Amino acid sequence: MLEVDIKSMLFQSSDGGTLEALRDLKFRCESNSFTSIVGPSGCGKTTTLRCILGLESGYQGAITVSGQALMSGSTGGKVSAVFQEPLILPWRTVEKNVRLAMSSSDSSDDLDELFSELGLMDHRDFYPAELSLGLARRVGLARAFAVKPELLILDEPFVSLDDETAGRLRQLLRQVWSARACTALMVTHNLREAIELSDRILFYSSAPSRVVAQFDVTGAREHRDRAFIDAVRDEIEAAGLYHRSR
Amino acid sequence: MRGHAAGSKAPVWILSIIGLLVLWAVVAWYAQTRALPTPLQVLSAIYVEYQSGDLFFHTAATLARVAAAFVVAMVIGSAIGVALGRSQVLDHFFDPWVILFLNIPALVIIVLSYIWFGLSEAAAVGAVALNKIPNVVVTVREGAKAIEPGYSEMAAVFRFSRWKTLCHVILPQLQPYIAAATRSGIALIWKIVLVVELLGRSNGVGFQIHLYFQLFDVATILAYTLTFVLVMLLVEFLLLQPLEKRSRRWRPAHA
Numbered sequence: 001m002l003e004v005d006i007k008s009m010l011f012q013s014s015d016g017g018t019l020e021a022l023r024d025l026k027f028r029c030e031s032n033s034f035t036s037i038v039g040p041s042g043c044g045k046t047t048t049l050r051c052i053l054g055l056e057s058g059y060q061g062a063i064t065v066s067g068q069a070l071m072s073g074s075t076g077g078k079v080s081a082v083f084q085e086p087l088i089l090p091w092r093t094v095e096k097n098v099r100l101a102m103s104s105s106d107s108s109d110d111l112d113e114l115f116s117e118l119g120l121m122d123h124r125d126f127y128p129a130e131l132s133l134g135l136a137r138r139v140g141l142a143r144a145f146a147v148k149p150e151l152l153i154l155d156e157p158f159v160s161l162d163d164e165t166a167g168r169l170r171q172l173l174r175q176v177w178s179a180r181a182c183t184a185l186m187v188t189h190n191l192r193e194a195i196e197l198s199d200r201i202l203f204y205s206s207a208p209s210r211v212v213a214q215f216d217v218t219g220a221r222e223h224r225d226r227a228f229i230d231a232v233r234d235e236i237e238a239a240g241l242y243h244r245s246r
Numbered sequence: 247m248r249g250h251a252a253g254s255k256a257p258v259w260i261l262s263i264i265g266l267l268v269l270w271a272v273v274a275w276y277a278q279t280r281a282l283p284t285p286l287q288v289l290s291a292i293y294v295e296y297q298s299g300d301l302f303f304h305t306a307a308t309l310a311r312v313a314a315a316f317v318v319a320m321v322i323g324s325a326i327g328v329a330l331g332r333s334q335v336l337d338h339f340f341d342p343w344v345i346l347f348l349n350i351p352a353l354v355i356i357v358l359s360y361i362w363f364g365l366s367e368a369a370a371v372g373a374v375a376l377n378k379i380p381n382v383v384v385t386v387r388e389g390a391k392a393i394e395p396g397y398s399e400m401a402a403v404f405r406f407s408r409w410k411t412l413c414h415v416i417l418p419q420l421q422p423y424i425a426a427a428t429r430s431g432i433a434l435i436w437k438i439v440l441v442v443e444l445l446g447r448s449n450g451v452g453f454q455i456h457l458y459f460q461l462f463d464v465a466t467i468l469a470y471t472l473t474f475v476l477v478m479l480l481v482e483f484l485l486l487q488p489l490e491k492r493s494r495r496w497r498p499a500h501a
Contacts, residue, residue, distance in 0.1 A: 053403050080404065087400040091418040091496045100414055101404040127496040147404065 002029040002052070002151055002183055006061035008208075009047060021047045022059065023208035029200075031066075034177065034184045036194035038242060039204025045187040046084070048209075049155050052185070053081055065151050080149035082157040086136040088128050088143065095124040098143045111146060117176055118142050134165040138172065145176055152177070154186035158193065170196055174221055191242055195232045196224050203241050213241045283465035291469035300454070305473055308451040311367075311439045315374035316431060322375070323382025324424060328416070330383065331390020347380040352438050356445060365446040374438045381434070382427045389423030421493050428486065436478060 009022035021044040029035045037045050050056045052063055062069060065079065080101070088097045098111060115121050118138045128136055137157060144152055157173070158166040174197060177184060188194050194201045195217055203213040215236055219228065236242050267285050274284040283291070295301035330337040330344075359373035393416065401411045417424075443452025451470045458466040 053399075055399050055402065081400075083396070083400065085396055087396050089397060089414060089418070091421075092414060100406070100410065103405070129496065129498040143404075 001031045001066055002185060003062075003064045004028070004048065004052065006048075006051065006059050006063070008061070009044070009051065009056070009059035011047075011058075020208040022051075022210070024210045025061075027202055027211050027214075029183050029185055031183055032181045033199045034186070034197055035200045035202060036186045036188055036198040037202045037204060038188060038191055038194050039209065040206045041189060043204045043206045044209035045204060046155055049081075049153050049185070049187055052151075053079065053153055078147055078149045079151045079153065080144040080147045081153040082137075082140045082144045082155065084155045084157075084159060086128075086133070086140045088136060088139050090128045092127075093124065094120060094126050094128070094131070094139050094142075097128070097139060098146045101143045101147050103147065106146075106148065109146070111142075114142055114145060114176070117179075118172055134161055134169065137161065137169060141169075141173060141176065145180060148180070149182050152182050152184045154184065156188055157186065158188075158190075166193075173197065178221070191233055191236065192229050195229045195236075197221070201236075213239075215239075215241060280462065281464055283468065287465045288468045288472065291463075291465040292473060295466065295469055301470070301473060304449055304451050304454045304470070305477060307447075307449045308436070308439055308443065308474065309477060311371055311374065311442070311450065312432070312436045314371045315378065315435050315439060316428075318371065318375040319378035319382055319431065319435070320424070320427065323379040323427070324386045324420070326379070327383045327386025328390045328420070331387040331393070337387070344380055344383055347376075348384070352377045352441065356438075356442050360446045367447075370439075370442045370447055374435055374442055377438050378431050378435055381430065385423050385427040385430075386420060389420040393419050418493075425490050425493070432478065432481065432486070436474065 004025060004027055006022050006025040008020060009025075011019045011021050013019050025044075025048065027035075037048065039045055047056065051059055088094075089100070092100065095111065095115075098114075099107065102109065111124075112121070115124060118141060120135070120138055120142060123131065123135060123139075128139070131139065140157070144154075154173075158169050161169065170193060186194070186197065191201075198217050201215045201217065202211045203215070204210070205212045217224075217232060271285050274282045274287075292301065326340075330340060355376050356370075356373045359369045359376070363369035363372070397415050397419070398411070401415045406415065439450070440452035440455065443450035444456045447453055451474050454470050455467050458464075458470075
């Protein structure tokens with residue numbers, strides 16, 4: 001379980017002024033649920049994730065994972081992430097990239113199952129430069145799951161992929177995530193993506209951001225086809241939670 | 247691609263070296279003076295020194311000093327370079343020091359080192375390393391400034407240990423800069439080592455060159471010089487290039 005309660009988060013801008021990115025941001029993600037954050041661009045979605053990952057410390061408030069306070073750099077439970085850029089090390093092979101992230105106690109783990117689920121069996125000894133962006137993102141997913149996280153953070157994990165590849169990767173993520181219990185929090189600018197994967201969608205205001213609305217998506221994930229997603233999206237838009245103006 | 251290009255270069259190289267040798271032989275034959283021996287005379291000088299064991303002994307002594315000074319300069323220089331590259335405050339403060347040390351002539355550092363620390367091996371190797379350190383600092387500092395913050399954040403999120411971060415995240419990004427510092431470093435260091443040996447050591451190629459300079463024996467001077475050039479070429483082709491090729495294997499072929 002993840003609980004976020006940030007009173008305020010200030011950024012120093014380059015011209016010396018300050019910018020408030022987050023204010024009174026409060027939400028919680030139940031254990032083993034999938035939550036998405038949707039909102040206007042530049043509204044502090046990624047900043048929220050960076051705070052949870054311990055990459056930002058200049059906020060007032062508290063973030064707890066499974067009841068344990070999160071301090072930058074060390075948390076109680078295992079946290080892992082899939083980044084906007086794949087951020088896999090170009091000078092290490094696919095398998096080495098995944099193994100580097102694993103703790104020494106897991107280092108003898110067999111990765112066959114994870115690699116085959118993600119369709120990476122033939123690419124274990126490849127260097128990232130030899131992979132397409134879609135494959136690189138799969139490696140990012142493999143790394144995130146290999147550490148057996150309690151909390152999984154996904155920052156626009158399917159951005160800049162063509163629709164078909166993104167769709168296939170969403171399906172892979174759903175399968176791999178369903179087979180392994182962990183709490184997932186994803187930022188996306190794609191409402192359909194959020195509907196397809198989430199139990200709950202949080203809607204952000206523009207900066208200084210807070211959660212202005214939330215929407216629970218019901219129904220088994222396997223049955224969320226195009227028609228279902230369209231219906232839910234219309235429902236969300238009719239309720240005025242989100243506007244497709246951009 | 248690259249192998250093919252090198253292959254087609256080899257005949258040209260051999261021709262070029264033969265041309266140089268012929269030119270040398272012709273000039274030496276015309277001049278008929280002890281000051282410019284023929285290639286054959288140099289070759290026989292190499293053989294004489296080799297027979298007596300001197301060639302191996304002094305070349306090995308110099309090579310050991312080159313290796314020691316190189317390791318010291320690279321380790322200390324890289325550490326300082328990374329520190330300055332990562333911290334703007336340190337960089338601003340120490341920049342004048344770096345510029346100062348870059349511009350102190352090698353000879354001054356060697357003489358002062360011998361005066362302050364005595365005519366010892368440590369003073370000799372230290373003086374050579376100190377000459378090289380500022381170059382390493384400047385090169386590695388550029389590399390440290392170019393380190394991609396995203397990879398460091400990834401390492402933080404996945405709780406890489408400091409050692410793991412250094413080996414798998416930081417050093418691979420510094421590799422091209424360290425390779426550049428190594429390249430320019432080895433060539434510079436062996437030349438400075440010769441000066442150090444000439445001024446205050448009783449063995450090594452520099453010491454031998456000083457000795458044969460007093461005897462006006464140019465053939466033996468050239469014998470030592472060419473031998474050591476050959477040794478450094480072997481280091482380049484058998485050690486540095488394979489190492490660099492290995493460390494670049496992850497890069498796409500066109501890079």
